[in-house]
Amino acid sequence: MASLLPHPPILRSLPSSFTAPIKPVKSSTFAINHPPKKPQIHLPQLSSLCEKGLLREAFALVTQFQSESDLPLAPEIYGELLQGCIYDRALPQGQQIHARILKFGSLFHRNEYMKTKLLIFYAKCGCLVVAEEMFRQQCRPNVFSWAAMIGLRCQLGLDEEALVGFVEMLEAACLPDNFVIPNALKACSSLQCIGFGRGIHGYALKMGFGSCVYVLSSLVDFYGKCTILGDAWKVFEEMPERNVITWNAMLVGNAHNGLNLEVLELFHHMRIEGIQPTRVSISCLLSSSANLEALAEGKQGHAVAILMGLELDNILGSSLINFYCKAGLIEDAECLFNRMADRDVVIWNLLVSGYVQDGQIGHALTTCSQMIQENFKFDSVTLTSIISAAAISNDLSLGKVAHSYCIRNNLDSDLAIASSIVDLYGTFGRVDNARRVFDLITDSRDLVMWNTMISAYAHNGLSSEGLNLFYQMQLESVHPNVISWNSLILGFLRNSQVDEALAMFAEMQNNGVHPNIITWTSLIHGLAENGYGREAINLYFQMQTAGIRPNPTSIVGLLLACTNLSSLHNGRMIHGYITRHRLVLSPYIATSLIDMYSKCGSIDLAANVFRMVSHKTLTVYNVLISGYALHGKAKEALTLYDDMCERRITPDGFTFTGLLSACAHAGAFAEGIRILTVMVSVHDQTPQKEHYGCLAALLARHGRIKQVFGALSATSIALDAYTLTSLLTLCKENRDIEFSEDLSGHILDLEPDNVSNYVALANLYARSGRWKEASHVRMLMKQGGMKTNPGCSWIQTGGETHVFTAADQSHPQFADIARALLCLDKQMKNIGCSSSIDKLGQTHVNQGSLCH
DNA sequence: ATAGGGTTAG
16 A cells, blocks of 8 residues: 555655764754754654654654653654654645744754655645745755646646746756656646657656656656647557556546446456556546446456445546446446445536436426535536537527526637527527527637527528638637538538538548548438439448447438439339348337338338337337328228327327328318317327318318308418418319419418428429429529428339429439329329329329339 | 646537
């Protein structure tokens, strides 16, 4: 135990250095007055008490000696007592000794050794002003005094001053020893003074510290903290001797540079070498395991801590709680939290952010109020968690409360807080508010801050504003990283500037920035959303060539591309990837798969996927129900509804839209009315526009025009796309194309911004084979800046289903498809099958029904 | 000489 404590050199060299300075005139007087036969304190005994921190006992021993003898205390005694106070950082006791030295110690305080010892004492106790004064009074400061001053400045975070001290020490021709060098290196790494640190490295080797484990360990630490890991490794590997602290420095360096995997490997290696880890090693392991969500490794770290009998202090506790939160094991984190006796604000914050990351916003806020009850004050970390909770839970008022709290408590200049506030307003579409907060931070904007603002613009499709900021940040010497580029690309995609997005994608690579999974995935999503499904799928192949594997989000983007292309072939390919790589069929992926299959024409495959999902959420049910609706399968949709009720899943508005729409498509009149009744009386839900729309369609299919108008006027619901579609369907059934055109003009006047109206109109024209009119509507949409592609029909050619944008005359197969559609329409009419063309959704062409 | 928490992109 004791050997772990650094032994100050003063103590080691005590006998000679102690007697030396007081030899001249006055020391001889002592010798004459107090001959050696008189009783003395047993010095080793006193020294051992002081070393063990048994200050009280040490004082008792001295007091006893004084009462037994009228002799004044020898300077060694004061020295030992002071040393005890240094170990214990016992300021009041040390001050008493200082007072005694001044009062009784005759001229001891002029003794250089005693002066240095006192200086060290004040320095170790953090008394900057006193220490500086004493330092000034020393006529020729020695290595120990310099070391004390430099160490004190380091401890107080006065890194510049520490380095100034180091330089002054050299100028005073006092040679730094192996105690000063680590402190100087520490100051260098805090200031990121790489050149200075390298200089010290050279100096240390020249001075013969090339095998001193203290100096070399701190060099490993310095290089690691300055992100020069190569040099850290070099020092580490060339060291003649390494101890656990060297290993820890290596662990910390890797963790500092985000090399979490390397941390796990190093820890493993260290154990193989038989090095017993310390709490530092374990904290580091836990932090990296948390970042990697490496469950087994983190748990092993916990086990090692328990086996070593480590006390659960706040540092170890926080590492553990952080690990369990990041691993998603919030209950384990709670359990540790409850076991901790002396929780500090870090521990509280960890639980709060753990809940936020887990989406348990309610629990996070409850924990915050408990914090206040236990007299903790929110700090900037608590507030960032609360602000991101507000963004996640779509609670702008909570965000505003948090923002005003920050302003009132002067936390709003904190960079992390400011960034999260910018993000908050960005998510809510309040770009101007976001910009105002961003502009308040003028001089110290970091990369994250710039990226957050660029992302706020991107999120809202303000691509040119984002680009301006991207240039401005570089003018202010902040170098963009992959996140900056990704946000820029996203902004273009959100604004439908596909070419610009692709140009930026090329540009980032020209600038030596490698696209990551998020770059690829944003592009895949963006291309699919903008109708470039084919290009999105090509990008997927490029991404694989670049050695990047798709993750769930990329998969969903790809499925979206397949859906928009109505490409069953590609959809099955992606499904194959999921199966081959044994990706979990999460509700997120399953929803997209089901949607893809049902929209690509295969409701059976959609239902197969549904059966395989182990965790069936409301969304999973809804997507299959609307798939059944699209395919006119009311019976199956209603069975699914019964099934979800049995599983105690509460239906929402989307569920009923799907159910009603399924009934409308299938012409299931009685079932439709029943479902509406269930919606209102059992589930207490008020029907919305889209529900009435479905109902109108259902009535229309039964020729009950009067009832449609009756229902509409009874609800005072404004005409919307769904209702419009039904009315237009009615017109078409009655061959009343004139009225339908009247209606169209009227509705476009009423709701010039409603995309759905245009889509419905374009669909109507497309289905009637009136491509010119459909094209006109599409042009109107383009002028209005609307993105949806209307007038889609599906055509099965060979093994593949294509989506056909009716009015898109640029489609390479335009002529063929138009001809096929007309042919189909005619065929169906011949067999008295007009209903399949009248469906609300897109015309669905069953496999093989198409004549070429 | 080494050690814990918060902010940005799909």
